[in-house]
Amino acid sequence: MTDLVMVLNGPNLNLLGTREPEIYGATTLDDIAAMLHDQGQALGITVDCRQSNHEGHLIDWLHEAGARKALAVILNAGAYTHTSIALRDAIRAVSVPVIEVHLSNPAAREAFRHVSHVSPVAAGVIQGFGAGGYALALDAAARMRQGKN
Numbered sequence: 001m002t003d004l005v006m007v008l009n010g011p012n013l014n015l016l017g018t019r020e021p022e023i024y025g026a027t028t029l030d031d032i033a034a035m036l037h038d039q040g041q042a043l044g045i046t047v048d049c050r051q052s053n054h055e056g057h058l059i060d061w062l063h064e065a066g067a068r069k070a071l072a073v074i075l076n077a078g079a080y081t082h083t084s085i086a087l088r089d090a091i092r093a094v095s096v097p098v099i100e101v102h103l104s105n106p107a108a109r110e111a112f113r114h115v116s117h118v119s120p121v122a123a124g125v126i127q128g129f130g131a132g133g134y135a136l137a138l139d140a141a142a143r144m145r146q147g148k149n
Contacts, residue, residue: 010075062091
């Protein structure tokens with residue numbers, strides 16, 4: 001049996017590849033999912049990728065990750081990173097490590113993006129490496145499984 005890593009993507013990430021490619025790149029969310037599925041297979045990890053523009057879906061999926069005893073959650077909460085206390089509370093409520101991922105470097109962008117409600121409750125944060133940040137996060141999840149985090 002393989003371990004499960006859930007990859008949760010928040011608002012507007014369904015537009016990757018066309019939305020502000022100068023910031024977010026030309027890689028689509030489907031491209032990222034395919035990359036992660038291949039990488040997961042090589043690592044013996046089942047990858048479950050999801051996206052929603054609705055905060056409640058992300059919270060429900062975090063609860064599901066806890067109930068399924070997922071190895072980890074890779075979370076790109078999009079703009080909810082900077083606004084959602086409910087998302088922060090959901091992360092704290094489940095006993096699954098969450099790895100926060102951002103395609104761009106929020107600290108190098110607008111001031112309102114400098115505050116993350118996710119970071120203080122995340123196991124780690126990867127930002128500014130484009131789509132490759134997801135691969136780094138999956139590697140980190142695999143290392144946590146091996147106790148090498």
